[in-house]
Amino acid sequence: MRIAVDAMGGDFAPRTVIEGALAAADRLSIGITLVGPSDLVEREVHSFKKVRHLNIEIADAPDVIAMGESSLALRRKPRSSIGVAADLVARGEAAAMVTAGNTGAAVLAARMALGMLPGVDRPALATTIPTLGGRAVLLDSGANLECRPSNLVQFAAMGAVYARAILGIGAPRVALLSIGEEETKGTELTREAHRLLKAEREDFVGNLEARDLFSGKADVIVCEGITGNIALKVGEGLVDAVEKLLHRELHRSWAGRLGLRLAVRAFRGFRRRVDYSEYGGAPLLGVSGLCIVGHGRSSAKAIGNAVAMAHRLASGDLIEALAHDLTPTQVG
């Protein structure tokens, strides 16, 4: 198996991305195609030791789309690393692509190169989150900032397939992230999406309040991309803040210092469960091929885990399962 990695994507690219990709190639014994300006990528690869035995190829992509650029930059830069990586998947030269670059550009590149699965209008980023009971999948976590109610219904269908196939949840419960549990509460979008989900899905358990996101009351949580993205990032930021404040509080007292090492060790156990770098990235569901989008701040470890996720998803039959459950004739 071969995975295409956008060597230029993310805040610490190319070095950190290449480091993580090389480590994954070694650990998983898979082929990696690094996509970026070939001179630069080649130089970086050779600065690492013990790379000769690895199955590494380089695909030249002289253009780079920066994190702050509009996704439309893809049209002006047909040979961007993100676009070339998507093309490799479309041509079957890679089983999946991984990028920690510009999310908007990744979504557009994947849509253009791979096309959409039948019955899906828009793709969604599916992020696995920890809950008190285990794990859940939140989508969309940022592929589409604004959505229509019918998009959320499609996200529910894709999320349910993902929860069964990847998270191993037999009968996933689907919920809609909203401002109150009552179906009369929320925006125009959530009220109409609630109505549609209730009518179309037996596994729909209603609205989920944001305070219950990590409670384990639902296995598949659907929302508009801006909402999902903000919910996840608030969570990330708060876990950081808790860690800092816990240190500070514990340092205040002599007794605290004694307990510090024990508490920090315990907290680390929890932190691992919310740390995106453990999951590596989120698959873009709904496109006709595998695309994993990593966090912009991905470390080498996070890139390695994103490649491992790509490998795992490509080894299964996720795309086939999605296509099977989403074909319009299945609805109703």
Added chain:
Amino acid sequence: MRIAVDAMGGDFAPRTVIEGALAAADRLSIGITLVGPSDLVEREVHSFKKVRHLNIEIADAPDVIAMGESSLALRRKPRSSIGVAADLVARGEAAAMVTAGNTGAAVLAARMALGMLPGVDRPALATTIPTLGGRAVLLDSGANLECRPSNLVQFAAMGAVYARAILGIGAPRVALLSIGEEETKGTELTREAHRLLKAEREDFVGNLEARDLFSGKADVIVCEGITGNIALKVGEGLVDAVEKLLHRELHRSWAGRLGLRLAVRAFRGFRRRVDYSEYGGAPLLGVSGLCIVGHGRSSAKAIGNAVAMAHRLASGDLIEALAHDLTPTQVG
């Protein structure tokens, strides 16, 4: 001073609300007008001991608007507890109102009874949040689910006044909660709001990513009500989850059990800083009078703190300061 308290508002009304209001009347030596069906409220009041010396009045309001009802129920129920409480403030018979009831109905009742300050189209709930550096104010945290860019500019002006007058921050930095730091990122709403804020406010420091909400990078954080509400509730839920998981992790090992009591004590210090019940509620800024909206799950302590907040704000000249800074002639 006299504060009107909606005795029927919140998940644990009327008993818990009345308990908190009585305690605040005692502690602060102020008058409280409890608003609700008089028979019921009177019976509850007399079930508490040592109430005779307190300055308590009851304003009869036979109707109740339930948490799940549309705010339009106010029109069908002109003598609801939430509506009568707002009328008491409008008539000058109370210096402020406090409710932990239906937020939508509270916002509508306050707008109808009190009117808006000149130059403000919509009011905003201003929630104080803890940061690594101290405190910040987030608005709107749920008064308006959907907003226009110009609303966010008015929220910025109100938030800056609030941060100076109430949080004691000399030169507050104003930021816009969005999906990325770059001004090209975000929804149509946030992009246009960014443009307006940049043009109109010298204290605008740009977009704030949700992961930096608790970082202390801004003192006034503006956003649409649905976004603010979800951001805060994710925070609440995560702090709950951290506490449960910390307990669970610590119980796993013998060494953990030893450190448990120390760590939990330390965590409580942090938790107090994010616990809404410590702040009691959020003032509804932009209406021409004081209205404090508490959390639906308010405990007696939270109600007491909301009354204390009402007392503090009514003792200052917040409304005058807002009116002064917001009059349209001041702009530009």
